């Protein structure tokens with residue numbers, strides 16, 4: 001599977017109380033074999049591995065093939081992502097671009113990923129509106145390669 005799209009999500013749950021283990025439990029309750037995301041960025045900005053990147057994710061219906069999903073913990077319709085979370089997100093996305101020979105144009109929000117069939121506000125307006133700046137930061141880091 002050649003990775004072509006990197007998809008940013010939010011958990012749509014409280015950034016303080018939600019941990020990777022909670023997401024894993026919710027996804028198993030929905031019948032997934034394991035957590036659907038490949039990386040989780042917790043409220044403190046800590047980066048936690050999710051599903052192995054060699055296994056197709058379950059995070060963006062219609063666009064799971066050839067994509068990786070990262071979930072930033074928080075409800076960014078109402079909360080604002082923390083600075084450490086944004087830095088961690090730039091780190092994750094830059095790392096994936098390096099690993100899979102991609103650039104910032106491969107980065108999407110769940111709401112606008114090509115092929116996606118879910119109508120969604122994910123990753124929430126307060127993260128969605130930072131995606132252009134996040135992509136610029138990734139692009140700047142990639143130019144330093």
Ligand SMILES: [Zn+2]
Nearest residue numbers: 009010110122
């Ligand atoms: Zn999502």
